[in-house]
Amino acid sequence: MTRILHRSIGPELPRAVSGDGVWITDAAGRRYLDGSGGAAVTSLGHGNAEVQAAMRAQIDAISYAHSAFFTTDAAESLADRLVGLAPEGLDHVYLVSGGSEAVEAALKMARQYFVEIGQPQRRHVIARRQSYHGNTIGALAVGGNEWRRRQFQPILPETHHVSPCYAYRDQRAGESAAEYADRLAAELEAKIRELGEDQVIAFVAEPVVGATLGAVPAVAEYFRRIRAVCDRYGVLLILDEVMCGMGRTGTIFAHTQEGVVPDLVTVAKGLGGGYQPVGAVLLSDRIYRAFAEGSGLFQHGHTYIGHPVAAAAADKVVEIMSRPGLMAHVSEMGDLLQTRLEAELGQHPHVGDIRGRGLFRGIELVADRGSKAPLDPAEKTHARIKRAAMARGLICYPMGGTIDGVRGDHVLLAPPYVIDAGEIDELVGRLVGAIRDVLG
Numbered sequence: 001m002t003r004i005l006h007r008s009i010g011p012e013l014p015r016a017v018s019g020d021g022v023w024i025t026d027a028a029g030r031r032y033l034d035g036s037g038g039a040a041v042t043s044l045g046h047g048n049a050e051v052q053a054a055m056r057a058q059i060d061a062i063s064y065a066h067s068a069f070f071t072t073d074a075a076e077s078l079a080d081r082l083v084g085l086a087p088e089g090l091d092h093v094y095l096v097s098g099g100s101e102a103v104e105a106a107l108k109m110a111r112q113y114f115v116e117i118g119q120p121q122r123r124h125v126i127a128r129r130q131s132y133h134g135n136t137i138g139a140l141a142v143g144g145n146e147w148r149r150r151q152f153q154p155i156l157p158e159t160h161h162v163s164p165c166y167a168y169r170d171q172r173a174g175e176s177a178a179e180y181a182d183r184l185a186a187e188l189e190a191k192i193r194e195l196g197e198d199q200v201i202a203f204v205a206e207p208v209v210g211a212t213l214g215a216v217p218a219v220a221e222y223f224r225r226i227r228a229v230c231d232r233y234g235v236l237l238i239l240d241e242v243m244c245g246m247g248r249t250g251t252i253f254a255h256t257q258e259g260v261v262p263d264l265v266t267v268a269k270g271l272g273g274g275y276q277p278v279g280a281v282l283l284s285d286r287i288y289r290a291f292a293e294g295s296g297l298f299q300h301g302h303t304y305i306g307h308p309v310a311a312a313a314a315d316k317v318v319e320i321m322s323r324p325g326l327m328a329h330v331s332e333m334g335d336l337l338q339t340r341l342e343a344e345l346g347q348h349p350h351v352g353d354i355r356g357r358g359l360f361r362g363i364e365l366v367a368d369r370g371s372k373a374p375l376d377p378a379e380k381t382h383a384r385i386k387r388a389a390m391a392r393g394l395i396c397y398p399m400g401g402t403i404d405g406v407r408g409d410h411v412l413l414a415p416p417y418v419i420d421a422g423e424i425d426e427l428v429g430r431l432v433g434a435i436r437d438v439l440g
């Protein structure tokens with residue numbers, strides 16, 4: 001019996017003992033293809049010697065210095081690197097230890113910004129239904145996933161939700177992508193007006209929705225329309241790239257594919273690549289200056305912000321990620337993964353949609369392809385696929401999201417960027433086997 005309170009209290013978990021590239025080996029010697037990089041974390045693969053060496057060098061030099069007293073070369077180098085890769089306008093970085101912390105910090109930055117500039121009446125945050133932004137109280141409140149929120153609802157701060165951009169289910173027959181984007185932008189505008197034109201702090205969204213919908217990109221123009229609505233009412237745009245950012249979709253930042261520059265961006269997961277718990281918020285010069293010229297501080301902080309070993313690991317991860325060729329490889333392998341999934345599963349009676357961008361792909365499972373009716377939640381199909389995949393030596397990330405009260409199942413794939421064509425075939429073969437084990 002384990003002393004750890006694991007996510008699920010149930011059968012004993014295998015013990016991971018080593019990792020190499022896309023592979024994890026357990027204590028019994030079984031090898032698993034890490035087809036989801038854990039939860040879209042393992043960006044560079046397991047056992048990267050350069051990242052390990054960078055961490056070791058930092059540990060040998062100094063492992064910790066509190067951020068109220070010191071900065072470090074590692075933290076400064078990481079911040080320079082991130083700003084250098086970000087679009088013009090995102091000029092500053094706040095370092096944290098993970099995704100939820102990044103979202104919490106971004107929300108507080110947004111609120112404090114309006115206090116600094118003399119608009120303290122602004123207090124509402126708008127996000128989207130069927131979204132996930134983290135499990136801490138503030139981030140959970142912003143998320144719009146009913147299943148994750150339900151029992152904690154009474155202690156969550158008030159937030160407001162509009163529809164996600166989810167073409168597979170919500171784009172109407174005969175409606176163009178531009179019309180659909182317009183409809184969603186109008187819904188956001190109506191919500192802002194309902195709350196009060198000078199009452200809203202921020203709108204929060206993921207460029208490509210990960211955990212709740214399964215790798216769903218927005219339709220073209222959606223983010224440009226959303227940005228325009230935010231600008232009309234002085235609302236800050238927070239893009240949560242904790243899962244889809246840091247190269248996952250074939251560009252270092254996912255939002256650069258949308259043609260917008262947000263006011264705040266959160267990153268984590270792939271930033272540390274699993275080598276260290278680390279996250280970051282990139283913020284615009286406008287927000288930074290409001291703090292600098294106002295109270296002179298950001299009223300926040302955690303013990304481990306800017307942790308030197310985490311920063312050294314992330315700095316090396318991002319340096320490797322931005323070398324010529326790697327993002328092109330992510331796009332190429334992502335296209336191959338999509339093609340192979342379509343070839344093997346495109347006609348499967350329970351596969352409704354195969355989608356995504358780069359090495360971030362989702363498969364939506366349905367009871368009926370024609371009507372798109374979700375599978376019966378009591379069947380817990382996603383959990384059964386996870387088990388069947390593990391039995392076949394594959395880690396994938398199946399989830400049962402909530403579709404307006406109805407649970408829908410999907411499988412998320414997010415393999416390390418070092419995956420090759422042979423390993424893509426292996427991944428698809430094992431996944432198809434697992435889906436067939438469960439759904440026939």
Ligand code: PMP
Nearest residue numbers: 098099100132133134240242243
């Ligand atoms: N935002 C998004 C979009 C995420 O996918 C996640 C994690 N799945 C988080 C925030 C929270 O990150 P963490 O688990 O590192 O706290």
